[in-house]
Amino acid sequence: MPDWDAVIIGGGPAGLTAGLCLSRGNWRTLLIEKESVGGYIMNVEYGE
Numbered sequence: 001m002p003d004w005d006a007v008i009i010g011g012g013p014a015g016l017t018a019g020l021c022l023s024r025g026n027w028r029t030l031l032i033e034k035e036s037v038g039g040y041i042m043n044v045e046y047g048e
């Protein structure tokens with residue numbers, strides 16, 4: 001099993017941003033999401 005420098009729980013905007021920043025810094029990063037990537041905002045509906 002690989003060693004991780006960082007483990008992020010949750011693939012919402014915060015988790016994805018953290019993952020992007022850590023990966024750019026060459027941190028070996030694991031992101032764990034229990035439902036679907038995108039987080040709560042994926043449930044928001046847009047009206048006219």
Ligand SMILES: Cc1cc2nc3c(=O)[nH]c(=O)nc-3n(C[C@H](O)[C@H](O)[C@H](O)COP(=O)(O)OP(=O)(O)OC[C@H]3O[C@@H](n4cnc5c(N)ncnc54)[C@H](O)[C@@H]3O)c2cc1C
Binds near residue numbers: 039
């Ligand atoms: C009703 C409502 C409407 C909104 N409308 C808008 C809008 O129109 N525009 C806008 O910009 N913002 C909107 N927001 C705000 C936006 O949804 C939040 O600011 C944003 O989703 C927060 O991102 P986050 O990554 O902190 O958390 P979240 O989006 O909540 O992401 C957390 C993630 O972690 C995962 N998770 C939780 N526990 C675990 C676990 N134990 N293991 C693995 N994964 C786990 C969840 O499945 C989720 O994907 C709205 C919020 C609400 C409540």
